């Protein structure tokens with residue numbers, strides 16, 4: 715069992731920043747994080763950025779040329795390796811760009827692009843098969859929270875997304891708990907509520923895949939994470955990082971969130 719799970723702070727840029735703006739943003743972020751990510755083990759934090767597809771090659775080149783400690787991520791992919799899927803990008807293409815983390819099942823994809831649990835499951839398996847790590851997003855709507863069905867919704871999404879995966883694969887995964895009512899609204903789940911659902915995600919994994927993977931799985935919280943609330947959220951035992959939208963577009967804010975997440 716690990717003494718400490720290394721927190722993962724991920725910036726989901728969504729459909730923001732063209733490739734020129736992306737380059738400036740990652741360079742500024744790297745400058746602001748200088749010396750922060752390669753400290754001693756007990757304070758280590760991992761940072762990923764998830765630009766739009768059109769920016770990936772530019773950001774990859776910047777990260778590798780300048781030997782940044784930042785890791786490249788993507789926001790989405792298809793599950794097939796190649797084929798007639800107009801507009802889609804395959805996990806093999808992302809792996810070729812040294813993408814390490816791919817978001818799967820973000821609520822915006824589920825709600826606006828009709829992604830189902832079954833599609834998220836296929837994507838998670840395909841991402842793993844190409845040597846990358848899925849960040850599987852789960853979370854309830856406001857109506858579901860008010861109806862008291864948060865627990866059912868989140869456990870159901872976790873089970874469906876990870877179904878069929880081996881325990882050791884599950885142990886290396888990232889699950890992001892993102893209550894839909896907290897995304898882009900400025901309304902954050904309280905640290906107690908976020909901790910309770912992140913613990914529930916871990917318990918669901920323990921129940922289905924065993925203690926070992928549940929102890930190493932990382933669970934992020936996402937939904938209006940800002941410099942002012944990050945430290946409190948990250949201090950909770952089952953919250954192992956953050957999936958950050960709006961604040962990740964402002965390098966100073968994102969760097970402050972990373973700083974607040976150090977052990």
Ligand code: 13P
Pocket residue numbers: 726820892896897898899900936937938939957958959960961
């Ligand atoms: P905000 O941080 O803008 O609320 O977005 C959260 C999110 O959806 C990250 O994936």
